[in-house]
Amino acid sequence: MATTLAVKSQVDVRPGARRRRALRDGLLYSSPLLLGILIFWLGPMVYALFLTSQDWNLITSPRFVGFDNIRQAAHDADLWKSLGVTAYYTFVGVPLQLVVALSLALMLNQKIRGLALYRLMFYLPSITPIVASAVVFSQLFNTEFGVLNHVLGWFGIGPVNWLFDTKWAVPALILMSLWFVGPQMIIFLAGLQGVPQSLVEAATIDGANAWQRFRSITVPMISPTILFNMVVGIIGSFQVFAQALIMTNGGPEGATRFLVLYIYQNGFQYFNMGYAATLSWLLFFIVVALTLLQFLVSRRWVYYEGAL
Structure with missing residues (x-):
């Protein structure tokens, strides 16, 4: 045995x-x-691909319509408007988020008393539920008794009709997005702590000032971190939905009808799920194309330590 x-x-x-x-x-x-x-x-992705060739109202059985949904998308003025709104939010909001997150990370990378508490305070807003944040910011942006208009009144500005003016609705949501830069800030902070202090000290000895050290040493060393935050930020900006639905429901006059909100409206309000599935695949291809473009362009400005 x-x-x-x-x-x-x-x-x-x-x-x-x-x-x-x-x-x-x-x-x-x-x-x-x-x-x-x-x-x-x-x-769900495979089923959504199947639905792109179907007309389905969620009640009766899907009906094959071929390329009708694609032809409808090509001539849909509301779709192109929602793409423009989403692009505006993305290409203005994401760079602003990166600047704010990096600025906070630079401040929180200093050796000061109570640093852990400050880091916690700046990160906590990002874990607030989006619905609760949308309700709070709806009150902050209120035209009559909102805190923001009250502060602007001190300088003789306003009142600004934030959420009900086509010129200010998207900027208001961009300002709100700065409330959620905590994760980007933490990632930037990790990147900053990986910058070799020997390089910074050598530049200081050579007479470089703070801006020169930041531009010539810090930025190149954290460029992979900047790329990561930019890619994730753009992907997230193309998925804006809850705040627009709760605060404006796509208004005024479609000024905040982001692409995901437009997909939701077609699928669950207009009961045109085949067209909604087509738009969802359009969103997928846009995000993939932008991500690949960023990686291709990044070869010109992202520095990887040890790479030729």
Whole structure:
């Protein structure tokens, strides 16, 4: 019996058996994630691709319409307006978010008393539920008794009709987005702490001032971090939905009808799920194209330590 067990244990520890056991255990432990991806991500994507050729009102059975949804998108003025609104929010809001997040990270990278408390205070707003934040900012932007207009009144400005003026509705939501720069700030802070102090000290000895050290040392060293935050920020900006739905419902006059909100309206308010699925795939291709473009352009300005 002992001999049999010894032989069996020798067989079990062969490289092939170990690899099979490792593969089995890996698949077993990752199966919840894999099933989640298949059921809640790939499954809906494939079904949405099927719906792009269908006319479906969520009640009757889908009806094949070929490329009608694509032709409708090409001539949909509301779609192009929502794309313009989303692009405006993205290409103005994301750079502003990066500047604010990096500025906060630079301040919180100093050696001062109570630093951990300050970092916590600036990060906490980002974990506030989006619905609660939207309700609070709706009051802050209120034309009659909003705090923001009250402060502007001290300088003889306003009142500004933030959420009900086509010129100010998107800027108001961009200002609100600065409330959620905590994660970007933390990532920038991690990047700043990875900047070699020897380079900073050498530049200081050579007579470089603070701006020159920041421009010539800090920015190149954290350029991968800037790229990461920019990619994630642009992807997130193309998915703006809850705040626009709660605060303006796409108004005034469609000024805050972002692309995701327009997809939601087509699918669950106008009951045109086939067209909504088509728009969702359009959003997917736009995000992928912008992400690839950023990685291609990043070769010109992102510095990776150790790379030629």
